Amino acid sequence: MAEFPYQKSLALIIFSNGRKCMRTFSQLIIHKTLDTIESMKIGDYTEFGFSYHKNFFKEEELSRIEPILIKFHNFWLEENSEIYLKGALNSHSLTSSKNLNKQEKKILFDFISSNRIINLIEFDSPKFLNTQLFFDPNNLNQNNYWHRDIQYTGISETEQKEVIKTQNVVHFRIPLKKELGIELIPKTHRIWDSNEEYEVRNSLNNRKPNDPLKKGKLIELRRSDLLIFSANMIHRGIYGNDRLSFDIIYCNNNPQILKFRDGNNLPIEFELKEFNNAEIF
Numbered sequence: 708m709a710e711f712p713y714q715k716s717l718a719l720i721i722f723s724n725g726r727k728c729m730r731t732f733s734q735l736i737i738h739k740t741l742d743t744i745e746s747m748k749i750g751d752y753t754e755f756g757f758s759y760h761k762n763f764f765k766e767e768e769l770s771r772i773e774p775i776l777i778k779f780h781n782f783w784l785e786e787n788s789e790i791y792l793k794g795a796l797n798s799h800s801l802t803s804s805k806n807l808n809k810q811e812k813k814i815l816f817d818f819i820s821s822n823r824i825i826n827l828i829e830f831d832s833p834k835f836l837n838t839q840l841f842f843d844p845n846n847l848n849q850n851n852y853w854h855r856d857i858q859y860t861g862i863s864e865t866e867q868k869e870v871i872k873t874q875n876v877v878h879f880r881i882p883l884k885k886e887l888g889i890e891l892i893p894k895t896h897r898i899w900d901s902n903e904e905y906e907v908r909n910s911l912n913n914r915k916p917n918d919p920l921k922k923g924k925l926i927e928l929r930r931s932d933l934l935i936f937s938a939n940m941i942h943r944g945i946y947g948n949d950r951l952s953f954d955i956i957y958c959n960n961n962p963q964i965l966k967f968r969d970g971n972n973l974p975i976e977f978e979l980k981e982f983n984n985a986e987i988f
């Protein structure tokens with residue numbers, strides 16, 4: 708099976724390229740907060756590449772999945788201590804984990820296919836792609852980095868420029884606690900980098916991938932919030948506050964994307980009729 712770029716911890720790719728530098732919260736673009744974002748209506752993914760839903764989840768919804776996520780995370784830390792110490796900051800494929808039992812996976816699949824979530828997807832015939840957990844790196848001085856997920860897929864930049872015009876790969880980010888959030892560049896899910904953005908993202912002309920970008924918008928997240936954003940847009944996670952966020956990734960019904968989907972992450976132990984919106988699987 709082809710390696711799926713959203714399965715692997717992106718930090719490992721960054722570290723293999725030797726990109727290590729210092730970061731403190733004071734270096735973040737603090738003045739670029741929710742002043743613009745708060746004026747946007749819910750459901751702006753199509754135009755802006757993201758939509759922010761404050762206080763979307765009820766506590767009972769989160770408390771049902773949280774013990775499962777924490778259980779997975781604790782096993783992952785134990786089994787992957789070496790890569791965690793080297794800088795990993797996400798894990799993936801919760802729904803195929805050997806450390807979760809059938810009932811726990813059923814709860815996750817119910818959540819992933821629930822009407823409340825699926826009804827927010829702004830493109831036709833969505834498919835479930837994978838799950839991830841995002842957490843803080845072991846080294847609190849580790850730097851974040853601007854990137855597009857598509858840059859790790861192995862396709863050429865010429866192809867990337869065309870693919871982002873139509874392709875949809877979206878993260879539904881669900882923070883379990885207050886975190887510093889995500890910084891992103893609105894509309895870059897369909898528009899290629901400016902010169903500044905390209906140089907920063909690719910460490911060119913003495914720029915670093917954590918340098919501030921003029922158009923960056925920082926979205927702070929709290930428990931109960933939901934952030935929907937394009938994996939193809941320019942973005943970076945902001946580390947700190949011992950973050951722990953659950954991401955569900957959906958995509959177009961496109962063979963070029965679905966070839967990366969691991970069938971073991973699908974509800975193969977269950978009858979599809981048990982789930983709402985079973986067509987996403």
